[in-house]
Amino acid sequence: xxxxxxxxxxxxxxxxxxxxxxxxxxxxxxxxxxxxxxxxxxxxxxxxxxxxxxxxxxxxxxxxxxxxxxxxxxxxxxxxxxxxxxxxxxxxxxxxxxxxxxxxxxxxxxxxxxx
Amino acid sequence: xxxxxxxxxxxxxxxxxxxxxxxxxxxxxxxxxxxxxxxxxxxxxxxxxxxxxxxxxxxxxxxxxxxxxxxxxxxxxxxxxxxxxxxxxxxxxxxxxxxxxxxxxxxxxxxxxxxxxxxxxxxxxxxxxxxxxxxxxxxxxxxxxxxxxxxxxxxxxxxxxxxxxxxxxxxxxxxxxxxxxxxxxxxxxxxxxxxxxxxxxxxxxxxxxxxxxxxxxxxxxxxxxxxxxxxxxxxxxxxxxxxxxxxxxxxxxxxxxxxxxxxxxxxxxxxxxxxxxxxxxxxxxxxxxxxxxxxxxxxxxxxxxxxxxxxxxxxxxxxxxxxxxxx
Numbered sequence: 001x002x003x004x005x006x007x008x009x010x011x012x013x014x015x016x017x018x019x020x021x022x023x024x025x026x027x028x029x030x031x032x033x034x035x036x037x038x039x040x041x042x043x044x045x046x047x048x049x050x051x052x053x054x055x056x057x058x059x060x061x062x063x064x065x066x067x068x069x070x071x072x073x074x075x076x077x078x079x080x081x082x083x084x085x086x087x088x089x090x091x092x093x094x095x096x097x098x099x100x101x102x103x104x105x106x107x108x109x110x111x112x113x114x115x
Numbered sequence: 116x117x118x119x120x121x122x123x124x125x126x127x128x129x130x131x132x133x134x135x136x137x138x139x140x141x142x143x144x145x146x147x148x149x150x151x152x153x154x155x156x157x158x159x160x161x162x163x164x165x166x167x168x169x170x171x172x173x174x175x176x177x178x179x180x181x182x183x184x185x186x187x188x189x190x191x192x193x194x195x196x197x198x199x200x201x202x203x204x205x206x207x208x209x210x211x212x213x214x215x216x217x218x219x220x221x222x223x224x225x226x227x228x229x230x231x232x233x234x235x236x237x238x239x240x241x242x243x244x245x246x247x248x249x250x251x252x253x254x255x256x257x258x259x260x261x262x263x264x265x266x267x268x269x270x271x272x273x274x275x276x277x278x279x280x281x282x283x284x285x286x287x288x289x290x291x292x293x294x295x296x297x298x299x300x301x302x303x304x305x306x307x308x309x310x311x312x313x314x315x316x317x318x319x320x321x322x323x324x325x326x327x328x329x330x331x332x333x334x335x336x337x338x339x340x341x342x343x344x345x346x347x348x349x350x351x352x353x354x355x356x357x358x359x360x361x362x363x364x365x366x367x368x369x370x371x372x373x374x375x376x377x378x379x380x381x382x383x384x385x386x387x388x389x390x391x392x393x394x395x396x397x398x399x400x401x402x403x404x405x406x407x408x409x410x411x412x413x414x415x416x417x418x419x420x421x422x423x424x425x426x427x428x429x430x431x432x433x434x435x436x437x438x439x440x441x442x
Contacts, residue, residue, distance in 0.1 A: 020305035024271050053266045054297045076334040
């Protein structure tokens with residue numbers, strides 16, 4: 001069951017929007033899909049990177065790894081984020097800030113053939 | 116959503132603050148709702164040239180942790196000095212002390228101390244301030260205390276404050292720090308456009324490439340301003356060639372002009388004090404071009420100058436020294 005984490009502005013679940021930045025996004029919305037690609041579980045976590053003085057992306061991605069995330073969605077990934085995502089071989093996808101989480105998940109499903 | 120324009124340069128002293136303040140003043144004169152953000156927390160200076168007399172708001176930003184030794188438990192064994200990756204523990208007289216300026220709050224000494232004599236305490240990093248400039252628009256600034264580590268969090272904080280104040284059509288002009296460090300990353304992250312400033316020198320070109328790489332990683336469309344363009348024709352050509360190759364929008368060039376340092380020495384903006392000087396005219400022309408392209412027609416402009424693909428970053432791994440290997 002793939003888990004997708006989306007950098008989010010708030011904690012409104014599927015009606016929320018993609019945050020304007022990844023590593024210092026206020027929240028992460030983590031959704032778990034079933035075999036048919038339907039959303040099964042939604043979990044919203046605080047992003048520890050938002051409070052980090054430095055190395056925000058490293059703390060953010062560590063939290064996502066702890067949650068067992070397979071795919072990460074953000075509006076863009078900075079230098080640290082790209083380095084850690086590549087190192088940990090985590091799939092990542094750029095989706096513009098302000099996109100509804102609901103639509104972002106659909107795009108990811110199409111991209112990775114999860115339907 | 117408000118439009119956020121980040122002015123960055125890589126190399127310092129190329130005119131970022133002069134350019135960003137000229138842009139803010141120009142757009143405000145043209146009746147745009149403008150908020151200026153001074154994100155150069157190591158050496159904020161926008162308030163000087165924008166003539167800020169007093170701060171409306173000044174908050175102490177206490178967000179960092181450092182280690183502190185409890186001498187009622189300390190046995191002076193020196194293990195903390197051995198394990199500290201930052202060499203922040205010093206032997207003062209015959210007592211181990213933690214230098215609060217060097218300590219990064221990494222917790223290593225707390226974990227290693229056999230007597231549990233070290234604790235974590237909160238420490239201040241700097242200030243967040245708000246003022247109304249002489250020109251009438253607000254300015255947010257962050258100021259880091261001397262010796263405190265760079266922090267993108269402080270920059271994120273003032274950018275978020277500016278965004279909270281912004282309306283639908285507000286233009287937020289962010290004056291970034293020099294370099295490509297944490298503060299610069301935070302200045303560029305979440306912006307809608309990057310305006311890069313450089314000068315025709317070897318360092319100007321190499322640092323332009325580095326900061327542009329960060330802008331590309333954030334998928335930011337970039338524009339370029341070449342300051343003091345007439346001091347070195349050879350490097351001017353190289354910079355223009357780089358901009359062409361990388362699809363960077365060249366907004367304009369500013370000639371070397373003694374009126375700029377003369378105005379700044381009097382703590383006034385050159386476009387106010389010497390509006391007819393060559394540099395002031397160039398700054399106004401460039402600001403007009405920003406208005407007509409990036410501000411009025413962002414979508415179209417961004418589409419034309421969007422980086423084709425984000426560049427992948429090759430990390431440089433710095434491994435912490437092995438514990439106890441030293442001394």
